[in-house]
Amino acid sequence: MANKTEVWLGTLSLLVLRTLATMGPQHGYGLARRIEQISGDQLSLNYGTLYPALLKLEQEGAITSEWGVSDNNRKAKFYRLTRTGRRQLERQTHDWQQATAIVARFLSPSGEG
Amino acid sequence: MLKLRRLWMRLRATIGSSHCDRDFGDELESILQMHVDDNLRRGMTPEEARRQAHIRLGGVEQVQQIARDSRGLPWLEVVGRDLRYGARTLLRTPGFTVVAMLVMAIGIGASVSLFTVIHSVLLRPLPFPHPDRLVAIYSQDAASSRNTVAPGDFYDWQNASQGYEQMAIWRWTGFNMSASDGQLPEFLNAGTCSWKLFSTLGVSTVLGRSFTPADDSFGAARTAILSWSLFERRFNHDPAVLGNAVRLNGQLYTVVGVLPDWFQYPNPKIQLWVPWQIEIPPVIQLSHYDHIGYVVGRLKPDIPSTVAIQELSAAQHQIYLRLNGTGPVKQGAVATSLLEDLVGEVKTPLYVLLSAVVCLLFIAALNLSNLLVARSAARRREMAIRTALGSSRLCLIRQQLTESLLICMGGGIVGLFLATAGTRWLTTHWGGLPRAYSVHLDSMAVAFALGITVTAGVLAGLLPAISASGGNVFSALQENLRGLGGSAARTSMRKALLTGEVALTVVLLVAAGLLFRSFLRLRAVDLGCTTRNVLTMNYFLRGDKYSKPEQIVNFDTELLEKVRHTPGVEAAGLTNVVPGDGYYGDHEFWVPEHPPQPLGEHHFAAYRTADPDYFSTLQIPLVRGRFFSENERLEHDKYAIVNQEFVRQFFPAEDPIGKHLRVAWRTQQGENYELIGVVGDTSYQIDRPARPMMWFPILAGIPGNSGDSVLVVRSAKDVMAFATPVQKMIASLDPDLPVKNILKMEQIVGESTANSSFTATLVLSFAGLSLLLAAVGLYGVLSYLVTQRTPEIGIRMALGAERERVLCLMLVDGLRPALVGLSLGMAASVAITRLIRSVLYATSPLDATVFCLVIVTLLLSSIAACLVPAWRASRIDPMHALRSE
Numbered sequence: 002m003a004n005k006t007e008v009w010l011g012t013l014s015l016l017v018l019r020t021l022a023t024m025g026p027q028h029g030y031g032l033a034r035r036i037e038q039i040s041g042d043q044l045s046l047n048y049g050t051l052y053p054a055l056l057k058l059e060q061e062g063a064i065t066s067e068w069g070v071s072d073n074n075r076k077a078k079f080y081r082l083t084r085t086g087r088r089q090l091e092r093q094t095h096d097w098q099q100a101t102a103i104v105a106r107f108l109s110p111s112g113e114g
Numbered sequence: 115m116l117k118l119r120r121l122w123m124r125l126r127a128t129i130g131s132s133h134c135d136r137d138f139g140d141e142l143e144s145i146l147q148m149h150v151d152d153n154l155r156r157g158m159t160p161e162e163a164r165r166q167a168h169i170r171l172g173g174v175e176q177v178q179q180i181a182r183d184s185r186g187l188p189w190l191e192v193v194g195r196d197l198r199y200g201a202r203t204l205l206r207t208p209g210f211t212v213v214a215m216l217v218m219a220i221g222i223g224a225s226v227s228l229f230t231v232i233h234s235v236l237l238r239p240l241p242f243p244h245p246d247r248l249v250a251i252y253s254q255d256a257a258s259s260r261n262t263v264a265p266g267d268f269y270d271w272q273n274a275s276q277g278y279e280q281m282a283i284w285r286w287t288g289f290n291m292s293a294s295d296g297q298l299p300e301f302l303n304a305g306t307c308s309w310k311l312f313s314t315l316g317v318s319t320v321l322g323r324s325f326t327p328a329d330d331s332f333g334a335a336r337t338a339i340l341s342w343s344l345f346e347r348r349f350n351h352d353p354a355v356l357g358n359a360v361r362l363n364g365q366l367y368t369v370v371g372v373l374p375d376w377f378q379y380p381n382p383k384i385q386l387w388v389p390w391q392i393e394i395p396p397v398i399q400l401s402h403y404d405h406i407g408y409v410v411g412r413l414k415p416d417i418p419s420t421v422a423i424q425e426l427s428a429a430q431h432q433i434y435l436r437l438n439g440t441g442p443v444k445q446g447a448v449a450t451s452l453l454e455d456l457v458g459e460v461k462t463p464l465y466v467l468l469s470a471v472v473c474l475l476f477i478a479a480l481n482l483s484n485l486l487v488a489r490s491a492a493r494r495r496e497m498a499i500r501t502a503l504g505s506s507r508l509c510l511i512r513q514q515l516t517e518s519l520l521i522c523m524g525g526g527i528v529g530l531f532l533a534t535a536g537t538r539w540l541t542t543h544w545g546g547l548p549r550a551y552s553v554h555l556d557s558m559a560v561a562f563a564l565g566i567t568v569t570a571g572v573l574a575g576l577l578p579a580i581s582a583s584g585g586n587v588f589s590a591l592q593e594n595l596r597g598l599g600g601s602a603a604r605t606s607m608r609k610a611l612l613t614g615e616v617a618l619t620v621v622l623l624v625a626a627g628l629l630f631r632s633f634l635r636l637r638a639v640d641l642g643c644t645t646r647n648v649l650t651m652n653y654f655l656r657g658d659k660y661s662k663p664e665q666i667v668n669f670d671t672e673l674l675e676k677v678r679h680t681p682g683v684e685a686a687g688l689t690n691v692v693p694g695d696g697y698y699g700d701h702e703f704w705v706p707e708h709p710p711q712p713l714g715e716h717h718f719a720a721y722r723t724a725d726p727d728y729f730s731t732l733q734i735p736l737v738r739g740r741f742f743s744e745n746e747r748l749e750h751d752k753y754a755i756v757n758q759e760f761v762r763q764f765f766p767a768e769d770p771i772g773k774h775l776r777v778a779w780r781t782q783q784g785e786n787y788e789l790i791g792v793v794g795d796t797s798y799q800i801d802r803p804a805r806p807m808m809w810f811p812i813l814a815g816i817p818g819n820s821g822d823s824v825l826v827v828r829s830a831k832d833v834m835a836f837a838t839p840v841q842k843m844i845a846s847l848d849p850d851l852p853v854k855n856i857l858k859m860e861q862i863v864g865e866s867t868a869n870s871s872f873t874a875t876l877v878l879s880f881a882g883l884s885l886l887l888a889a890v891g892l893y894g895v896l897s898y899l900v901t902q903r904t905p906e907i908g909i910r911m912a913l914g915a916e917r918e919r920v921l922c923l924m925l926v927d928g929l930r931p932a933l934v935g936l937s938l939g940m941a942a943s944v945a946i947t948r949l950i951r952s953v954l955y956a957t958s959p960l961d962a963t964v965f966c967l968v969i970v971t972l973l974l975s976s977i978a979a980c981l982v983p984a985w986r987a988s989r990i991d992p993m994h995a996l997r998s999e
Contacts, residue, residue, distance in 0.1 A: 028144070028145070029141065029145050030144075030145040034152075047170055047171060048142070048145060048170075048177055049171075049176060049177040049180055052177060052180065052181050053180055053181070056181065059123075060119065060120040060123040060124060061119060061120055062119055071144075073148075073151055075144055075147055075148055075151070076144050077141075077144045077145075078140075078141045
């Protein structure tokens with residue numbers, strides 16, 4: 002269990018950064034919805050999971066937040082990618098692709114020979 | 115970097131946490147609303163929309179808790195809470211807190227002072243570049259210990275050595291500086307050094323230049339380099355002094371440079387330096403027999419000192435083989451690091467003092483531990499309730515530790531102030547502490563203070579914390595507050611702590627006792643002469659004015675005449691060194707009446723001068739023959755007096771009177787001096803045995819030999835009253851002649867025992883403090899025991915126990931830890947005291963008197979400490995005790 006959460010948290014920050022990079026500033030709710038949507042509703046995100054990831058990113062300076070008004074005129078806190086965040090996204094994307102490629106090579110049938 | 119930033123943000127969040135909480139609440143609310151809006155849009159009823167939104171969001175409180183934990187620093191909040199709680203507990207018992215803090219402050223303050231001194235004096239490298247490559251080099255005989263170096267040897271070493279970058283020779287000297295520009299004449303301690311001394315040490319002048327080979331050659335123009343303190347004091351910082359001449363011993367010396375103010379080698383006493391070859395007569399410069407110089411060498415990089423000195427020693431052995439039989443030539447050479455050479459003497463006393471204060475600190479920590487155990491016993495129920503309510507054991511231990519740490523921190527802060535004062539006191543009152551000028555509290559000392567504070571806090575707090583938090587919750591909750599045997603374990607722990615405390619105290623007491631006894635023995639040493647009402651003062655007749663014997667003798671005679679005719683003066687005399695003031699030089703001699711000495715064997719005796727009245731002034735007894743007479747002066751001076759030790763060694767079975775001493779200082783082949791008297795032994799240094807001494811007439815007036823004078827004046831009453839009149843007499847004879855070291859004989863003796871008295875007094879006061887702490891601990895434990903056992907005692911009395919029996923019972927109970935501690939401490943002392951053997955004078959490390967005294971002192975104070983609570987126990991009214999049950 003613990004192992005799973007750890008991996009999950011690590012990936013979650015990548016998902017958040019990626020979503021913010023493509024969609025621009027977003028509030029927490031929109032982010033959660035968007036991530037669920039892209040995953041084809043395979044992931045279910047409640048705020049108790051998302052919030053610590055957001056907070057960690059903000060403390061690291063990858064994103065900043067400010068209060069604004071949502072599409073349907075609700076007061077909401079918007080998160081925006083910073084330059085540090087953009088660099089972090091590039092690095093993490095690269096790391097992730099490398100890691101999956103390596104794992105994929107192990108798992109592919111021809112990899113045995 | 116990211117981690118740091120995160121930590122900072124979290125720290126900020128912890129401090130302003132209420133603001134963050136509100137902000138987060140708002141965000142949560144807005145998300146909830148958006149979710150509800152979405153659900154409504156999907157066609158849910160308002161209630162259903164809100165319910166679904168809540169389900170997806172998760173519990174608001176949980177989310178908030180998660181958020182709070184990852185936003186701030188939870189452990190920091192816990193520490194803050196512990197601190198607040200601890201402070202509140204301590205403030206509730208201010209008396210206990212203040213006393214505990216003060217005790218810790220004394221322990222920590224004393225330790226930090228000693229550490230500072232040790233760090234600055236013993237451990238910190240000398241302030242020269244690559245100080246690890248600096249060594250002090252001495253010459254050495256096969257048998258005897260190290261000796262200063264003969265200039266001839268030094269010059270040969272300089273040519274032969276491969277291991278040293280450069281080396282230099284120097285020795286102490288002194289100059290009379292004439293009165294000038296309204297300033298009084300003054301005697302200056304000075305050094306004379308070969309020109310490479312400053313470059314060997316790696317120091318350059320701040321003004322002007324260093325010595326050059328041209329300065330340091332026979333017949334060169336006279337030059338001098340000033341110390342910063344002389345430059346500041348006598349020349350008002352005026353750089354114009356460079357190139358100007360100062361008058362020293364009547365000769366003009368051109369000032370060529372000024373040394374930096376941090377340069378204090380070998381110690382701050384040296385006021386100025388002059389070149390070696392200017393000061394030392396050419397005969398001695400080439401001599402392999404006159405061991406007069408200190409040699410400093412700088413090793414080449416990567417050459418170990420042992421290798422370099424082997425080579426030098428081999429070179430010296432060649433000299434020995436070549437010159438053996440012609441005079442006293444040394445066989446080898448030895449080297450020590452320059453730092454060791456400067457501070458080696460105070461190593462043991464300093465470490466003894468440090469051990470003493472660390473002992474004291476330990477005792478203070480044990481005492482605090484003991485007090486906390488007592489408190490934790492009283493709070494056992496509180497702990498049990500908190501455990502029952504879900505507090506973890508670690509949490510409780512942490513909280514108790516916080517309390518003891520708070521006490522120690524308070525003590526540490528006060529201690530640091532005490533240490534500042536203590537360090538200043540130590541350096542000003544410890545005469546002869548080398549490098550005292552470089553001692554000051556620095557960041558190392560503060561780090562050390564922090565280290566011992568935390569260690570003491572953890573040590574003192576851990577035991578009570580563990581003992582208080584363990585054990586069965588239910589039994590603690592059920593336990594009657596006045597339960598009969600409930601805290602037996604805790605009591606035995608307190609007794610164990612006390613045993614340790616007493617044992618340490620015993621060790622301290624024994625060490626203090628030994629040091630003090632040694633000091634008393636030292637004070638009681640008979641110098642061999644009177645010390646009461648004797649005034650001494652030095653003057654040096656040097657330079658042009660005193661270049662002829664008649665000039666010296668006239669001055670001395672006139673002065674003695676004036677002093678002796680002063681009303682109140684009983685006697686006055688002249689010598690070059692008074693007893694107790696050091697060995698100074700010795701001289702080779704041989705006895706013409708004896709068969710020639712075997713090759714390579716040489717006889718030496720301390721060289722002294724005296725006028726006819728010197729011995730009777732100091733009341734040194736005449737054993738045989740007679741003193742000098744008034745007409746034994748100038749050319750008519752071939753007479754000598756020796757001491758009993760001299761006779762013991764060199765005339766064991768014959769009458770020395772009428773025999774001769776042959777001494778060579780006027781001519782190479784020497785002259786015969788007739789032995790006319792034998793006097794009683796006097797100590798040249800108070801803690802050393804007598805050595806052979808020989809006196810020659812000071813009124814011979816030999817320039818260079820008879821010019822160093824100590825005037826001794828004895829009177830029936832306060833002799834200090836004569837200091838000013840005698841100084842005026844000297845000034846009337848020669849207004850340019852400075853007088854120095856105006857001291858009573860008692861002061862000279864006092865100075866030589868000062869270090870011993872210093873160490874003894876300090877350790878004794880530490881031991882006294884420890885004894886007090888141990889006694890307070892004993893008293894506390896027994897009082898507590900008595901309160902606890904009141905019902906039991908009540909029952910015993912009701913059943914017919916007598917008051918005396920109860921008194922004895924309690925007394926024995928309280929004294930047991932003291933007795934066990936006493937025997938442990940005694941055993942430890944027997945093992946440890948031999949370490950301080952080297953600082954003890956005529957006192958065995960196992961001195962029976964001291965050990966007995968310590969046993970008696972400790973027993974008496976333990977009985978005194980236990981008597982009050984025990985007596986209180988015996989006064990218990992059984993009815994009252996039982997009723998209160």
